Amino acid sequence: MADNDPPGFELPLLLFAGFRSLIDQLHAELATRGHPDVRPAYGFAMQAIGVLGATASEIGRRLGVSKQAAGKTVDRLAALGYVERVDDPHDARRKLIRLTPRGIDSLVQSAEIFDRLRARWVEALGADRVAQLESSLRTVVPNAGFPVDVPGWFG
Amino acid sequence: MADNDPPGFELPLLLFAGFRSLIDQLHAELATRGHPDVRPAYGFAMQAIGVLGATASEIGRRLGVSKQAAGKTVDRLAALGYVERVDDPHDARRKLIRLTPRGIDSLVQSAEIFDRLRARWVEALGADRVAQLESSLRTVVPNAGFPVDVPGWFG
DNA sequence: TAAAGTCGACAACGTGGTTGTCGAAACAGT
DNA sequence: ACTGTTTCGACAACCACGTTGTCGACTTTA
Numbered sequence: 001m002a003d004n005d006p007p008g009f010e011l012p013l014l015l016f017a018g019f020r021s022l023i024d025q026l027h028a029e030l031a032t033r034g035h036p037d038v039r040p041a042y043g044f045a046m047q048a049i050g051v052l053g054a055t056a057s058e059i060g061r062r063l064g065v066s067k068q069a070a071g072k073t074v075d076r077l078a079a080l081g082y083v084e085r086v087d088d089p090h091d092a093r094r095k096l097i098r099l100t101p102r103g104i105d106s107l108v109q110s111a112e113i114f115d116r117l118r119a120r121w122v123e124a125l126g127a128d129r130v131a132q133l134e135s136s137l138r139t140v141v142p143n144a145g146f147p148v149d150v151p152g153w154f155g
Numbered sequence: 156m157a158d159n160d161p162p163g164f165e166l167p168l169l170l171f172a173g174f175r176s177l178i179d180q181l182h183a184e185l186a187t188r189g190h191p192d193v194r195p196a197y198g199f200a201m202q203a204i205g206v207l208g209a210t211a212s213e214i215g216r217r218l219g220v221s222k223q224a225a226g227k228t229v230d231r232l233a234a235l236g237y238v239e240r241v242d243d244p245h246d247a248r249r250k251l252i253r254l255t256p257r258g259i260d261s262l263v264q265s266a267e268i269f270d271r272l273r274a275r276w277v278e279a280l281g282a283d284r285v286a287q288l289e290s291s292l293r294t295v296v297p298n299a300g301f302p303v304d305v306p307g308w309f310g
Numbered sequence: 311t312a313a314a315g316t317c318g319a320c321a322a323c324g325t326g327g328t329t330g331t332c333g334a335a336a337c338a339g340t
Numbered sequence: 341a342c343t344g345t346t347t348c349g350a351c352a353a354c355c356a357c358g359t360t361g362t363c364g365a366c367t368t369t370a
Contacts, residue, residue, distance in 0.1 A: 314370090335346105
């Protein structure tokens with residue numbers, strides 16, 4: 001808080017640019033590995049589904065959006081072959097959404113690519129600075145895991 | 156890169172959560188200061204307009220979106236009284252978009268709020284850790300200013 | 311068994327993007 | 341001075357992703 005305060009907009013812009021840069025590189029790399037149609041929102045949705053599967057309502061809850069919005073995303077995911085809907089034998093109202101092998105593959109590849117991108121940051125900054133960056137963010141943003149509440153923040 | 160690599164998704168999630176947290180707090184505070192209708196995209200658009208004003212095409216270029224998309228955003232901004240369209244006397248094709256006093260006020264307040272939020276991070280982390288966080292991000296993300304290319308990254 | 315809650319689906323809509331087209335105006339070259 | 345090219349803003353149609361509201365079918369609870 002000295003004479004030359006930073007022009008407030010810089011910190012949020014840097015955080016966004018960092019996030020955006022990772023996401024863009026992820027999808028560029030994902031496209032070359034057989035997943036050209038995966039969009040950022042799909043990755044979050046598939047994370048919310050998880051290996052155990054989930055109902056559309058549950059996905060909506062985990063993502064912080066309405067069940068209708070989650071249902072639409074599941075439609076798109078299903079059309080691309082990343083998930084499938086299975087009738088729940090114990091509850092005729094429910095339909096379990098499950099990742100297909102293709103869906104699982106996209107998640108595995110994403111994790112692998114993110115690890116690689118993080119390694120690039122370690123090359124540029126050093127392991128301790130990256131670790132400290134993560135630690136700082138964990139401190140100021142509690143619960144940064146799922147439910148992540150990411151899609152639709154713009155609308 | 157030891158045995159227990161971090162699960163790649165954490166770094167991007169932390170960056171997003173940090174950004175999102177600042178943006179959410181900004182708009183909550185902005186709402187209490189007479190700007191309840193400002194949406195995240197509007198702030199970026201008004202930044203792109205700047206105090207000198209700009210044409211819709213230019214705004215689109217600065218934001219990395221089509222001129223049509225920029226024009227639509229300007230429509231919404233104008234309907235809320237944040238900008239006005241002025242005929243350019245030197246070029247009958249152009250219409251200069253200018254911030255109204257209300258638009259300028261929202262920008263001034265935003266900068267002030269962001270400074271306050273950053274000060275909260277400094278309280279939690281210490282000035283040097285925040286400064287190092289910014290410095291690290293500047294290193295891994297060159298050109299984090301405008302043109303910022305933020306809206307529509309999800310679509 | 312009746313009431314209340316949850317599930318997925320459907321419809322209508324809002325916002326923030328896209329491409330394509332268009333007439334009007336400016337500009338560049340002959 | 342005319343002609344072709346570029347740029348401007350506007351309009352239309354469309355897509356992705358979200359919202360509320362409604363609905364019938366099913367489950368759960370009292």
